[in-house]
Amino acid sequence: MTNFKVVDRQQLGKQYFTLTLEHPSKMEKIEAGQFVEVEVAGAKDVFLRRPISIHDVEDNRIKLLVQVVGKGTRKLAELKTGNTVNVIYPLGHGFSITGQRPLLVGGGAGIAPLLHLAKSYNAKGVRPTILLGGRTAELIAVKEEFREYGELLFATEDGSLGEKGLVTQHSRFAGDYDHICCCGPTPMMKAVARYAREKGTSCEVSLENMMACGVGACLCCVCDTDEGHKCVCKEGPVFDIRKMTKWMKN
Amino acid sequence: MLEVKLDKLTLKNPVMTASGTFGYGEEFADFFDVSRLGGIVVKGTTGERRQGNAYPRMAETPSGMLNAVGLQNVGVETFCKEVYPRIKEIDTNIIVNVSGSSIEEYCKVAEMVNELERIPAIELNISCPNVKKGGMGFGTDPNMAAQVVEAVRKVYDKTMIVKLTPNVTSVVEIAKSVEGAGADSVSLINTMLGMAVDVEKQKPYLSTITGGLSGPCVKPVAVRMVWQVAHAVKIPVVGLGGIASAADALEFLMVGARAVEVGTANFIDPTVTVKIVEGLQDYCERHGIKDINDIIGII
Numbered sequence: 001m002t003n004f005k006v007v008d009r010q011q012l013g014k015q016y017f018t019l020t021l022e023h024p025s026k027m028e029k030i031e032a033g034q035f036v037e038v039e040v041a042g043a044k045d046v047f048l049r050r051p052i053s054i055h056d057v058e059d060n061r062i063k064l065l066v067q068v069v070g071k072g073t074r075k076l077a078e079l080k081t082g083n084t085v086n087v088i089y090p091l092g093h094g095f096s097i098t099g100q101r102p103l104l105v106g107g108g109a110g111i112a113p114l115l116h117l118a119k120s121y122n123a124k125g126v127r128p129t130i131l132l133g134g135r136t137a138e139l140i141a142v143k144e145e146f147r148e149y150g151e152l153l154f155a156t157e158d159g160s161l162g163e164k165g166l167v168t169q170h171s172r173f174a175g176d177y178d179h180i181c182c183c184g185p186t187p188m189m190k191a192v193a194r195y196a197r198e199k200g201t202s203c204e205v206s207l208e209n210m211m212a213c214g215v216g217a218c219l220c221c222v223c224d225t226d227e228g229h230k231c232v233c234k235e236g237p238v239f240d241i242r243k244m245t246k247w248m249k250n
Numbered sequence: 251m252l253e254v255k256l257d258k259l260t261l262k263n264p265v266m267t268a269s270g271t272f273g274y275g276e277e278f279a280d281f282f283d284v285s286r287l288g289g290i291v292v293k294g295t296t297g298e299r300r301q302g303n304a305y306p307r308m309a310e311t312p313s314g315m316l317n318a319v320g321l322q323n324v325g326v327e328t329f330c331k332e333v334y335p336r337i338k339e340i341d342t343n344i345i346v347n348v349s350g351s352s353i354e355e356y357c358k359v360a361e362m363v364n365e366l367e368r369i370p371a372i373e374l375n376i377s378c379p380n381v382k383k384g385g386m387g388f389g390t391d392p393n394m395a396a397q398v399v400e401a402v403r404k405v406y407d408k409t410m411i412v413k414l415t416p417n418v419t420s421v422v423e424i425a426k427s428v429e430g431a432g433a434d435s436v437s438l439i440n441t442m443l444g445m446a447v448d449v450e451k452q453k454p455y456l457s458t459i460t461g462g463l464s465g466p467c468v469k470p471v472a473v474r475m476v477w478q479v480a481h482a483v484k485i486p487v488v489g490l491g492g493i494a495s496a497a498d499a500l501e502f503l504m505v506g507a508r509a510v511e512v513g514t515a516n517f518i519d520p521t522v523t524v525k526i527v528e529g530l531q532d533y534c535e536r537h538g539i540k541d542i543n544d545i546i547g548i549i
Binding site for chain 2: 001039044045046047048049088209210211212213214215216217218219220221222223224228229234
């Protein structure tokens, strides 16, 4: 548990904002795909912390990309530069950073962990293909920041950016990749996972469920894996699809 | 200064964790030295492995939350073989919460846990609201409660704490009944049966429709029930329900709880229990109290 200082806040369209938080000293190492539990102070009807995925890491700073979806994130959106925010970090286990020709697929708020992920691949000398999707261009909250770290492609349902259609319909989706990492809406992740399974490509998905503790104690955020209920917070949020046959089908 | 006794157990301080909110203790070892606590009540353990209820199992509510986990756990055999060796060196009282759907199941778990040298006590859970069979069914009927306690008493010879449900007309009646049946202590309250509806989706938030309410919202009810029970039974009472600070813990101690358990607050602040220990120490110093037992049951 650490009190971080808000050093930057950017509004990205109507629904999204980023918070850059500074650790008072040296931060623990953060894997791409890990998340934080942020305390929501001063909101009388918000009781629990909110799990937020880590978008970017630099020295002693983390950047969170947040979508306003309810009363908790609405309150977090009020944070300003200079405010202090209590954070439990880093939580869960992240992506394995395997493969030489990886495809990173993100949709909606699910693009958040992909920036740190792309950078983590770069650190291993690998330049990933990054495919970001959304209903409209505006709903892909972060775009150009990715360009430096891989080949950047877009798919939008209204055709306002990149190819028109879903990420799975993109002409480059069915390429020669040796690993796929995916984070986004559940139907999108299931479609990507089913494709990877059929093609025999290894694939990891990053799930999101409502959480309480964030450390695997309360057993509230479970998902259905082939090995039974697993905590998204602790055994995930990143899961290898080899263990997710049941989840994929439902 | 903070040492208390619970039957044969000596607790270095009155602060324990509530079952189902602290895993097996290991989950919190990254945050602080868990041996500083008076006790750790580990996850509810049943005769066989249980998958628990379907997601969603949790809903946030004003000053609290509803859960419907449904006793997901590895089962007593795996607990004894795999979990116990990992946690037995933790230098505090490790207490196993014993759950089941039948008297036989409660007895099976209690009997196996009785063999574990470093487990000095069990908390018999006759109050889980989230399982279809057994659970709270045993805790809402004084005769059923006595029957399960008597049966477990025959196979378990260490300290038996019986965890009571608030979802009854008279908690005192149940407490007296389990005292008569051989319980060494009672802990209360388990969660209160509740429900919440997502009006946008026009359906309940929980897959099970109803679930157990916990958190600060239940505290006044818990304090009242602990006060009633502490004045009605001779065995020591463990108080829980919405404790999130030393002041909250003190309320329970003053109305008669010998020790307390901290539950849902662990989810907000994983170090809250040790802060409560420090807060009790500080309170005693500020008020010139040499022995915490001096304030237990003053109301």
